[in-house]
Amino acid sequence: MSASELQETLPLLNVSVVGHTNTGKTSLIRTLLRSTQFGIIEDAAGTTRHVEQATLAVDNQPILNLYDTPGLEDSRALYAHIRNLQAKSKSMSPVQILKNFVEHIAIDDPLEQEAKVIRQVLRSDVLLYIIDVREPFLEKYRLELNVLTLVARPIITIFNFTAENPQALAKWREHLAVYNIHTTLEFDTVAYSFEAEKRLYQKIQTLVDTHYVALQKLIDYRAKLWKQLCHSGAKRVVELIVSVACHREITTESSKLLPDASPEERLHDFVRKVEQQCLHDLLSIFSFSEKDVEIQKIPVTNGHWELDIFAPGILKAYGLDVGSAAAKGAAAGAGIDLMVGGLSLGAATALGAIAGAGWSTFKRYGDEIKATISGNKFQCADDATLQVLYLRQKYLLQKLMQRGHAAHTKVRVDKMDNEKLPDSWSKLISMLRQNPMWVVPSIARNNNPHYQVVENQLIAALLDQENAVIN
Ligand SMILES: Nc1nc2c(ncn2[C@@H]2O[C@H](COP(=O)(O)OP(=O)(O)OP(=O)(O)O)[C@@H](O)[C@H]2O)c(=O)[nH]1
Ligand SMILES: [Mg+2]
Structure with a gap:
């Protein structure tokens, strides 16, 4: 079996879009899908309430699943709860602790929303962590990252709203490096560029080597589509x-x-x-x-x-x-311009194009010349x-x-x-x-x-x- 055949038999890559509420997670997916129909977008916290899936395919062959998740709202309570569980079960691995948390969460628990996110994160191969770079590195982000990094999945940080605060990126990179997150990407979901979209797939490619060939197919296909669209x-x-x-x-x-x-x-x-x-x-x-x-x-x-x-x-x-x-x-x-043989009427007359037209000119512009002589006029923009x-x-x-x-x-x-x-x-x-x-x-x-x-x-x-x- 060749490397590419082997990759085709692999399960689909699962990529989840996570982050604080109202940072543009749903917006990112809409932009990647080039569809205004996916999910609901609003300038308000807690817009997305459930995990929603979309699939990116190449000629109907699915390549990766994208999951939109509800925003993390109460990072402080989530962090405190997980710390508590860790303290109680010292022998458990962080992933086991998180699994335990999502398995035992009650339907009306205040952390139910957060549990949905963590459940999805545990099922993912890669996380796209969306940040609104207009915000400073607040405590809520630090606590959120403390929890998300427990899952030990590759994280690509997406800097959103970059057009509005480009100076903030360096500071954000410094903060993220503390969490060992070095893969970042500027992707403004409103000011679209295909280059940014391509770089996103390339970053996933470097982090998940097993899906390299499939992702390359996706990159080539999306590039072709984009070129066709612009053309x-x-x-x-x-x-x-x-x-x-x-x-x-x-x-x-x-x-x-x-x-x-x-x-x-x-x-x-x-x-x-x-x-x-x-x-x-x-x-x-x-x-x-x-x-x-x-x-x-x-x-x-x-x-x-x-x-x-x-x-x-x-x-x-x-x-x-x-x-x-x-x-x-x-x-x-x-x-309006009056036309005679591709020239405006004034210019044509000045050049003697009507009076002295030879046979070849007449053949080509005969209609206009005849029209002009007979008093008819062609008018063009x-x-x-x-x-x-x-x-x-x-x-x-x-x-x-x-x-x-x-x-x-x-x-x-x-x-x-x-x-x-x-x-x-x-x-x-x-x-x-x-x-x-x-x-x-x-x-x-x-x-x-x-x-x-x-x-x-x-x-x-x-x-x-x-x-x-x-x-
Ligand atoms: N200026 C600007 N606005 C953006 C950008 N991305 C998203 N928005 C706006 O930010 C608001 C929130 O976007 P959503 O995509 O709903 O955010 P979300 O993270 O899915 O929010 P929740 O589902 O509530 O967690 C909307 O009003 C978007 O139009 C961006 O890159 N630039
Ligand atoms: Mg949303």
């Missing part, structure tokens, strides 16, 4: 940019006489609608809801960005250069509109990628970060505008090498991996 999110944003950049509203001489919405209005409505769809899709890709957007103070209400994409001042709000010619138009709320679309969807994407699945009311970032446009923005947009048939997804489009370049470069820019792209 899908970025791809969805690219689809939005493509659908708007390639979209054209046509105005014919006769349609101008109709009382319907003007092409400008139709274009605006189209852009608003597709942006809203993208927002909705991004939330579901990352298993979030509109409530999460609200909590994160992303400026969205009822599925719409609070600042309308065509509102005056939008460019400034997104840090765009309002001095540039294109931007001036959009700042005034135009957001202008560059500034596309820039705002890109920037705010990138902002949303980045926020969702960094958000843990723990309900939470405080906000870390509520202003636009310094998101920037991709280096080759103009080139990419001009390529899209010249290919209006890319407006809807198709196999031909997706296999087109030019389309693939545009898509890959935009995805890389959205994920801040521009330098990794080889053109």
Whole structure:
């Protein structure tokens, strides 16, 4: 039997999340499961009342069980009780004493909650001990650790709320070293990073060598999933940019006489609608809801960005250069460009593109040229509109990628970060505008090498991996 086959026959690894009440134990599990459905989270002591299990699997093969436990509330009474038992039965090992304690606890005993935790701890291979680093090393933690270390299980301390008190970590490490606990990890369950999640599994791996191969599988699988998730999110944003950049509203001489919405209005409505769809899709890709957007103070209400994409001042709000010619138009709320063969009408006329178009130009841009000559007009979203679309969807994407699945009311970032446009923005947009048939997804489009370049470069820019792209 090979090492990996041998490991597959091993029982599942049991990992319990323990700690003082209200430190974020349930939050940690939610974030690891990427689910807002697990357990109950509240900013109050004693929220979790029973041990609850969740399983992490690789392609339906379970790898480890995670157990959420009630918070330890009365560490002082627990410690005193165990000391008492130790004094009474000097010949018993610490583990025997703890077993004795959980076996004989009465249903309505004041330490019943603590007994549930200890019972679970005794069944575990590894303990994740969660600490709220905003708190000093109080006596309750010292007493808690005195009891937990009696079980002689490997302990990984998870520093939670780190974003709010990074200076406290060194002190906490010193205190924990006294208990021979040297394995610590910063894992803020609200400000998520996949790297921190990966390091958690790696730490378990070093502590429980027997499950090394299974845990490596889990690490690789979770990394793959995370990459796919981010890629899908970025791809969805690219689809939005493509659908708007390639979209054209046509105005014919006769349609101008109709009382319907003007092409400008139709274009605006189209852009608003597709942006809203993208927002909705991004939330579901990352298993979030509109409530999460609200909590994160992303400026969205009822599925719409609070600042309308065509509102005056939008460019400034997104840090765009309002001095540039294109931007001036959009700042005034135009957001429209007249297109001839991928150039704006003004530029095309200046270049003589209409009057002196050769056959190849005509073949490629014939529709636009014919439309222009016959008095019809194609109208497209202008560059500034596309820039705002890109920037705010990138902002949303980045926020969702960094958000843990723990309900939470405080906000870390509520202003636009310094998101920037991709280096080759103009080139990419001009390529899209010249290919209006890319407006809807198709196999031909997706296999087109030019389309693939545009898509890959935009995805890389959205994920801040521009330098990794080889053109
Ligand atoms: N700012 C911030 N808040 C957090 C973090 N983790 C958890 N919280 C909040 O802390 C509160 C408690 O979180 P829970 O996950 O319910 O804590 P618990 O340890 O399971 O609590 P009990 O079940 O009562 O022992 C909730 O309001 C969470 O939103 C974090 O990393 N940062
Ligand atoms: Mg809980």
